[in-house]
Amino acid sequence: MKRTSRDIRTANRYEVLRQIIAASPTSRQELAAATGLSLATVATLVGELLDLRMITEVGFEDSAGGRPRGLVAVNTSGGALIGVDIAETYVHVELFDLGLNVLARAEEDVRPGESLPEQVVGHVATAVGAVVAQAGVEGARVLGVGVSVPGQVDRATGIAEYAPNWDWHDVPLLDLLTEHIAYPLYLDNPLRASAVAELWFGAARGRGNAVVVNLGTGVGAGLVLGGGLHRGVSNSAGEWGHTTMVLDGRLCRCGNHGCVEAYVGARGIMLNLRELSPDSALLHPEDQTATIDALARGVVAGDPVARRAVHETARYLGAGVADLVNLFNPEIVVLSSWVARTLGEPLLREVRDAVTRHALPRPLAATEIVLSPIPTDSVCLGAATFALEGALQAVGQKNGKRAAARGRATAPPS
Numbered sequence: 001m002k003r004t005s006r007d008i009r010t011a012n013r014y015e016v017l018r019q020i021i022a023a024s025p026t027s028r029q030e031l032a033a034a035t036g037l038s039l040a041t042v043a044t045l046v047g048e049l050l051d052l053r054m055i056t057e058v059g060f061e062d063s064a065g066g067r068p069r070g071l072v073a074v075n076t077s078g079g080a081l082i083g084v085d086i087a088e089t090y091v092h093v094e095l096f097d098l099g100l101n102v103l104a105r106a107e108e109d110v111r112p113g114e115s116l117p118e119q120v121v122g123h124v125a126t127a128v129g130a131v132v133a134q135a136g137v138e139g140a141r142v143l144g145v146g147v148s149v150p151g152q153v154d155r156a157t158g159i160a161e162y163a164p165n166w167d168w169h170d171v172p173l174l175d176l177l178t179e180h181i182a183y184p185l186y187l188d189n190p191l192r193a194s195a196v197a198e199l200w201f202g203a204a205r206g207r208g209n210a211v212v213v214n215l216g217t218g219v220g221a222g223l224v225l226g227g228g229l230h231r232g233v234s235n236s237a238g239e240w241g242h243t244t245m246v247l248d249g250r251l252c253r254c255g256n257h258g259c260v261e262a263y264v265g266a267r268g269i270m271l272n273l274r275e276l277s278p279d280s281a282l283l284h285p286e287d288q289t290a291t292i293d294a295l296a297r298g299v300v301a302g303d304p305v306a307r308r309a310v311h312e313t314a315r316y317l318g319a320g321v322a323d324l325v326n327l328f329n330p331e332i333v334v335l336s337s338w339v340a341r342t343l344g345e346p347l348l349r350e351v352r353d354a355v356t357r358h359a360l361p362r363p364l365a366a367t368e369i370v371l372s373p374i375p376t377d378s379v380c381l382g383a384a385t386f387a388l389e390g391a392l393q394a395v396g397q398k399n400g401k402r403a404a405a406r407g408r409a410t411a412p413p414s
Contacts, residue, residue, distance in 0.1 A: 013395075014389050019034045025059075026071065027061060052078070055075050059071050074099045080143065081096045082128060084380065085190065087379075089288065092377050094384070095134070103131075105134075106126075108124075121177055144186055144388070147173075147174075147188070149188075150218050153187055153189045155235055164254045174187050184387070186387050189238075190214055190337075191222040194212050195212040195229055201381065202334065209224060209329065210330050211330045215337050217288060219240070219241030219261040219264055242259045246263070264317040265339075273309040282303070310343060311350055313350075315354050325359040326360050333368070335369070337372075340372065
């Protein structure tokens with residue numbers, strides 16, 4: 001789709017604000033250098049953000065022999081953003097100020113059998129209401145709510161096209177949420193959310209090419225290519241978890257056999273453990289979180305079954321990550337989400353060893369493999385940035401309509 005001048009202006013406004021959030025306080029000259037935009041363009045965009053009260057003037061800094069440079073910083077009290085992480089076993093919600101600092105958190109458990117869209121929407125509405133109440137913000141200050149839902153998502157229509165974890169097909173999720181939540185809503189996928197979070201605040205910051213591997217109940221890869229988020233032509237890029245790892249292998253939730261997710265997602269890890277030791281006390285058959293927690297504790301304690309299970313998981317994961325390294329030649333691969341966070345350094349060490357065995361030497365030499373350093377829920381953080389992007393786009397559309405109206409008012413009669 002061809003980008004209009006309004007789209008480009010919105011993207012530039014978003015990029016300038018992103019740089020201000022990342023490096024407050026900063027000068028217009030520094031913003032021009034960081035974004036590659038002209039100083040005149042940056043000055044105009046900064047003026048717009050000041051008018052929106054998203055940023056504020058905070059004084060001056062000396063420049064080498066010239067006039068002091070005016071400094072701007074994010075106006076943390078200029079609005080609030082909400083990020084929603086819908087997962088198979090929980091709904092986690094965080095409310096942020098405009099500096100993307102967490103002001104409130106809430107979580108709802110999603111129990112087995114509670115997978116109907118109306119039930120999930122109820123959990124989201126409850127948690128959103130809870131964070132607004134906790135933070136004590138006025139509703140008018142909430143600029144938007146970014147909602148991350150697993151599977152394939154149509155951002156434009158707000159439809160969850162396919163969520164294999166719940167067998168959802170073409171669910172009008174945004175419409176359902178709008179019935180309960182009065183704020184502007186923006187829907188996307190956790191792969192994109194976690195990649196943006198790493199790009200803004202995590203291990204991918206300052207990197208032009210990165211892969212963010214989500215390891216949870218579901219598995220996928222968020223892609224940062226050429227300095228920006230790669231979505232693909234139908235917002236479906238990154239479904240690496242449903243690429244084939246083992247021909248005619250385990251049945252995956254997507255209906256195919258041998259997918260990466262079937263071996264390194266939470267359920268796949270439980271199967272790895274069951275195959276090694278069917279009666280292991282580490283295995284909690286109906287509880288993914290308890291099983292992964294027990295494995296992590298077992299590895300630290302030196303339990304041989306736990307160590308073997310993590311080793312087997314890392315063998316599969318390392319082979320899959322090696323494919324990503326060979327395909328995309330990234331500067332960095334980030335292991336993210338709750339399974340990676342729980343298994344931590346022992347998993348990372350094993351994965352690095354496995355990738356070394358499988359990846360080509362040249363792309364591997366240019367790639368770091370790390371755990372996500374983001375201390376909060378990275379999907380919520382990324383989802384909140386989608387709300388911020390949407391708010392800036394909405395402003396651009398309003399300004400465009402006003403300009404068109406002024407043009408009609410001043411146009412000579414035909």
